[in-house]
Amino acid sequence: MKPRLLPALRSPWPLWQEALAGLALGGLHAQAFAPAVLWWLQLACVAGLAWRCAQLANRRAAAVLGWSFGTGWLVGGVWWLFISMHTYGHLPAWLAALAVLLLAGFLALYLAAALALFVRLRSGRPWRDAALFAALWLLAELARGLIFTGFPWVAAGYAHTEGPLQWLAPWVGVYGMGAAAAWLSVLFATPGWRGRSAVAGVLGVLALLPVVPFTQPTGTLSLSLIQGNVPQDEKFSADHLPDTLVWHGRTLLAARGDLVVGPETVIPLLPDQLPPDYWEMLVQHFQRGGTAALLGVPLGSFQAGYTNSAVGLSRDNPSATEVYRYDKHHLVPFGEFIPFGFRWFVDLMQMPLGDFNRGILNAPSFTVKGERVAPNICYEDLFGEELAARFVDAARAPTVFANLSNIAWFGESVAVDQHLQISRLRALEFQVPMIRATNTGATVVIDRTGRVTHALPPHTRGVLEAQVQGASGVTPYAWWAGRLALWPLAALAAAVVAWAWRAGRRAPGAP
Template sequence: MTPLPAPPATGRPGAPWPLGAELLLMAVAGGLHAFAFAPRDAGWLQLAAVTWLAWRVGLARTPARSAVLGGSFSIAWLAGGTWWLFISLHRYGGLPAWLAVVAIALLCALLSLYLAAAMAAWHRWRPVSPWGGALLFAALWLLAELARGVVFTGFPWVAAGYAHSDSTLAGLAPWLGVYGIGAVSAGLAALAAAALAVAVPSRWALAGAALALWWLPTALPQQHTEPTGTLSVALLQGNVAQDEKFAPERQPEDLVWTLRTMVEARADLVVAPETAIPLLPSQLPEGLWDGLRAAFADGERAALVGLPLGDPQAGYTNSVAGLSREAAAGPGGAYRYDKHHLVPFGEFIPPGFRWFVDLMNMPLGDFNRGPLVAPSFVVQGERVAPNICYEDLFGEELAARFGPGGDAPTVLANVSNIAWFGESVAIDQHLQISRLRALELQRPMIRATNTGATVIIDHRGKVTRWLAPHTRGVLEGTVQGRSGLTPFAWWAGRYGLWPPLVLALAIVAPAVWRGRRTRGGDPARI
C-alpha cells in the first residue's frame, strides 16, 4: 500500500488553496450536506460532501487550518439544517429578527466546535495508512456527533445517519443506530478522499473497499422482530397556526373540532397531537374533561391526547393522557405520560438564561421532566409507547423502554406540534427522524401532528399512510405491532450510548498514544 504523500508545495496540484476560497467552498459543501436530509434523503450527497471535507482537511498543513475548515463545514451544515428556528424565535417568540439570527448563528457555531476539534485531532494523529486514517476519521466523527447529541441535553438534529434512511446503509440501523450509520458513512468518505491521494493500484483497492462497505449492510440479517396484533388507528391533524393556538378567540372552535372528532372516530386507537388540548383539564369548561374520559370508558376504543398537566404547587408537564376502559379504573382515571427530554428555552430554562426567555412570548416555557422509562399504554393487548415531538430524536432514550423486563413496546406513537416552524423543511426532517427510529427498533411508528407529518410508518421505516401537511383532517389506517429486540434495542436499552463511545475512544486512544504525525507545520498557524 502506498502511504499518503505529504502535501505538495503551495501552487502545485492538490496544494491547500487560499484560506478564503477554502472556507467558501467548505461552506458550500456544508450547505449541500444539509440539503441531503429532506425533503428526500440523499445518502450519495451526504457522502460526497463529507468526502470533500476529508479531502481538503487531509491537505491542510496545520491542525488549526483543519479545525477552521471543519468548523466552516459544520456551521453551514447546521445552519442549513436548522434555519427554521428563526420562525419560532422571531415570528412566534417575538425576538427581533437580528437577535434571532445572532442566536441561531451562535448556536451553530458552538455546536460546530465538536467537528472542528475532531478535524484538528485527525490532522494531528492520523496514521500513515489510508485504512487507519479512515478508521480514525470515522471514530472522531462518531465522537463529534455523540457530543452534539448528548452534551447540554443534546441537539442531534440532521445527524449524518438520517440522510441514509433509504440507502444501503439503512441496513445498519437495527444493528448500530443512527450514530453508527453516520460513523460508517464518514469512514467511507475518508476512504474515497484517500483514493484521490494515492497511486493508481492502491486507489482501486480503496475504491473497492469503499464499495464493499457500502453494500455490506445488505448482507446482514434484517428480521429481528415478529408481528403481534393489529390496531386500527385514527390520527388527528388540527392544522392550528401557532399564533392562534393559545388565542382565546380561536380556542373554542379548535377545541370543539378536536373533541368531537375524537369521540366520533371509529378506530381501536384515536391519537390527537401534542397540546391538541392547549389548556389544563381544570381550565376546560366544567364537565368537558370528565365527558371525554367517559366517552372512552365504555367499549373497546382508546385514545391518546396531548395536553399540559399539573398545578402551581407541583409544577406543569407536557403530557399525553390515555383514555380507555382500563385506564378509567386506574389512578386519576387516565393513563399519563410526561415528556422526559425537554427542549431548552422552549420547555425548560437553562441556568442563567432567564433573561433570554423573558424576551420571548412563549406560553408554559418551564416544565417538569417525566421519567426516562415510562410504562406503555395498553390497547387490546398492544403496548403503545408515546413520545412527544422532539423526543424521538433520541433513539437511545426510546430504547431504554426495551431494557430487561419483557414489557417492551409493540407500537411507538409520536405526538408533535411543528407549527412553531411554519411551512418549513422541519416537517420533512422530523419525518426522517421518526423513520430511523422505526428502523432502529423495528417497531411501527404512528405520528399524530398539528401541521404534519401525520403518517403511519411500518417497522421497516416505510410510510404506509400519509395525510397532506397543513390541512385539517384525520388519517385512518391500521398498524401491526411487533415483538422482539433488534441488536440496537438490546445494547442501547441496557447501556445507552456507552458502547459506541467506548468503541470510538478505543480507536482514538492508540492514535493519541502513538502521537504519529503525517503532516508537518506549526499548529498555531492557519
Template sequence: MTATDWRGGARATPQAATWPTGGAAVVAVLGGLLQAWALAPVPRAWAQVLGLGLLAALVWRGTGVRRHALLAWLHGTAALTGTFWWLFISMHRYGGLPAPLAGLAVLGLAGFLALYGALAVAAWTRWRSGRLVIDVAGWAALWLLVDLARAQWLTGFPWGAAGYAQIDGPLAVLAPWVGVYGMGAVAAALAGLGAAWCLSPGRALAVRLLPVPVLLAGLAWTPPAGSGGDFTRPTRTLSVTLLQGNVPQNEKFDPAQIEAGLIWHAEALSRVDTDLVVTPETAIPLLPEQLPDGYWAGLQRRFGQGRGAALIGLPLGSFERGYTNSVLGLQAAAPAYRYDKHHLVPFGEFIPWGFRWFVDLMAIPLGDFSRGPLAAPTFDVRGERIAPNICYEDLFGEEIAAGFTDAARAPTVLANVSNIGWFGRSVAVDQHLQISRLRALELQRPMLRSTNTGATVIIDHLGRVTHQLAPHTRGVLVGEVQGRSGVTPYAWWAGRWRLWPLWGLGGAGALCMALAARRRRA
C-alpha cells in the same frame, strides 16, 4: 522529518499553519450545505457522503492544524445552519424576537456546535499517519465522537445527525445493529476513503476519480426492507385514528381561537370507531380545570364507555406544582394513563442556567416544564403495549430503548405526538419524519405519528410509511398498525448502556490514532 503515506512513499510532515484560501472556504461551505440538503425533504445518502467527502478532500493532503480546523468549522456551521434554520421562525414569528437577534441566535448555535467538528479535524490532522487504514478509521472514530457530543453534551441537540440521510440507502441495514450514530460513522469512513483514493499520487486522474460515481451510485440504491435482519415477530393488529388539527401556531394560544380548536378535536374524538385514537402534542392547549364545563368529563365518558382508547396531548400541573407536557390515556375499565415528557427542549420547555434573559425576550407560553421518568410504563390497548414519546424525544433512540430491557414488557408499538407548527411550512416536517422512520427501524417497532401540522403517518417496523396525511391540512388518518415483539441488537445494548458502547468505540479509535502518532514522534 517525514512520514510514510498509505502507498508506501514519503510525505512531508505538516509544517506551519496557513489559513484557508477563498476557494477552499467556499468548497467547505458548499460541502456543509450539501450535507444539510441530504437530510430532507427526502434523504439522499450519496449527497451526505459527498458533502463530508468534500471536507475530507480539503484536509487529507493539506497542511496546518488551524487551517483544517477552520475549514471544518465553516463546513459544520453551514451544515447545521442549513439544517435547522427554521428555528428562526419559532423565535421571530412566534416568539417575537427581533429578526436580527433571532438570526444571530441560529447562527450562534450552529457555530458553537460546529466547534466539535473543528476540534475533531484538528486532532485528526495532528495524528494522521499517512497509512490508509489508520487514517480512515481515525476519521470515522472522530466523527462518531462529534455526533455523540452533539447528541448528549449540554442536554443534547442531535437534530441533523449524518446517519438520518442514510435511512433509504444501503447503510440502513446497519440501523438495528448500531443505530443512527453507527451509520454516520460508516458514512464518514466512506467519505474519508473516497477522498484518500481521489487524492492518491501515482495514478492517472481518470483512474482516481472512477470509483467516486460508483460509490455514489451504490449509496443511491435502496436495499430490500429487512436486509439488516428482522429480529421481531408480529403480534396483534390495531385499527387506529390519528388527528391532525393544523392549528396555526399564532392562534394555538389565542383565547379567541382556542374554542374552535377544542370543538374540532372533541368532534373528531367523538366520531372515532377504531381501537385507538391519538391526538397531537397539546392538542388541548389548556389544563383540564381551565376547560369549558363538561368538556373533559365528556371525553372521559366517551372513552370510559366505548370500545376504543385514546391518547390525548395536553399540559398538566399548576403554578405551584410545576407543569408537564403530557399525554393522558383513556379507555373503558382501566384507570387513566399518564405519560410526562422526559427529554425537554432547551429554551422551549426549560430554561438553561444563565439564559432567563433570552427567554424573557420571547412571548412563548409555558416555557419551563418538569420532567417525567425515563422509562415510563406503556399504555396497554387490546394486549398491545403502546409507548408514547413527545415531539423532540424521538431524537433520542437510546432513551426510548430504555423501555426494552425487559423483553416481556417492551413496547409493541411506538406513538409520537408532535407540534411542528412552531416552524411554519419548513423542511422541519420532513426532517422529523426521517427521524421517526429511523427510530422505527432501529427498534423494529411501528411508529404512529399524530402531529398538528405534519407529518401525520403510520410507519411500519422496517421504517416504511404505510399511511400518510398531507401536511399543513386539517384531517383524520385511519389505518391499521401491526404490533411487534422481540428485541433488536441496538435495543438490547442501547437499553442497558445507552450510548456508552459507541463512546468507547470512538474513544478507542481516537486513542489508537493518537498513540500511533506519539510513537512516530518518539
C-alpha cells in the same frame, strides 16, 4: 508505494478561503437530508471534506475547515428555528438570525476540534486514517447529541434512512451509521483504486444483504390519527380557542376503531381550565366505548409544577382521576425549560414558555388490545438511546411507538419532513412501527421496516384512518443501548483515537 491520504502539505489557501469552502460544502451536505433523502450526497460531501483535509498540515486550518463545514451544515439544516423566534416569538429578524448562527457555530466547535485532532494524529496510511477520521467524527456527533441535553438534528446517519447503510440501523443506530458513512467517505477520497473499490464492494454487499428480522409481527390496531392544523399564533388565543376545542372534541367523539391519537397539546388547557364537563365527557366516552384514546395535554398545578403529558383513556380507566399518564422526559431547551443564564433571552420572546417538570425515563406503555403503545412527545424521538431503555425488560417492551408532536412553531418548513425522517430511523433501529399524530404534519403510520404506509397531507385539517401491525422483539441496538446508552460507541471511538495516538508515538521520528 502505498497511497497516502494525507501528504501533510501546507495549504495554499488563506483561512478565509478555507472557511468559505467549508461553508459551501457543509451547506451542500445539509441538502442530503429530508425532504429528499440523498445518501450518496452525504457520502460525497464528507469525502470532499476528507479530501480537503488531506491538503492541510496546519491544525488551525483544519479547525477552521471543520467549524465552517459544521456551521454550514447546521444552518442549512435548522434554519427554520428562525421562524419560531421571529414569527411567533417576535424577536427582531436580525436577532433571530444571529441566534440561529450562534447556535450552529457553537455546535460546530465539536467538528472543528475533531478535524484539528485528526490532522495532528493522521499517519498517511489510508485504512488507519479512515478509522481515525470515523472515530473522531463519531465523537463529535456524540458530543452534539449529548452535551447540554443534546441537539442531534440532521445527524449524519439520518441521510441513510434509505440506501445501503440502513441495514446497519438495528445493529448500531444512527450514530454508528454516521461513523460508517464517514469511514467509507474517507476511503473513497483516498487516491488510487483500492479505497474506491472497497467502498463500492461494501455498499454493494450491504445493498444485497436482507435485513435481519429481529422482531415479529403481533396484533393489528385500527387507528384514527388527528391533525388539527391549528396555526401556532391561534393555538392559545382566546379568540380561536373555543372553535379549536369544539372541533377537536367533536372529532374525538366521532372517532372509531381501536385507538384514536391526538397530537401534543391537542387539548391546550389544563383539565380544570376547560369548559364545564368537557374533560369528564371525553373520559366517560372512552371508558364506555370500545375505542381507546391517547391525547396530548398539559397537566399539573402551580404548587406541584406542570408537565407536557399524554393521557390514555380506555375502559381500563376506573375514573377520571386514575388514567394512564406519560410525562415528557426529554425537555426542549428554551421551550420547556430555561437554561441557566438565558432568562433574559426568553424574556425577549412573546411565547408561552416556562419550566416544566421532567417525567421518568423508562415509562410504562399504554396497553390497547394487547399492544403496548409507547408514547414519546415532540423531539423525544431524536434520542433513540432513551427510547431503548424501554426494551430492557423484553416482556414490557413497546410493540408500537406513538409520537405526539406540534411543530407549527416552524411553519410550512422542511422541519416537518426532517421530523418524519427521524421517526423512520427510529422504526429501523427498533424494528417497531411508529405512529405519528401531529398538529400540522407529518401525521403518518410507519411500519417496522421504516416505510410510510399511510399519511395525511401536511398543513391540512383531517383524520387519518389507518391500521398498524405491532412488532415484538429486541434488536441488538435496543439491547445494548437500553442497558449502556451510547457509552459503547464512545468507548470504541476513544479506543481508536488512543490507538492512533500510540501508533504515532511509536513511529520512527515521532516526537
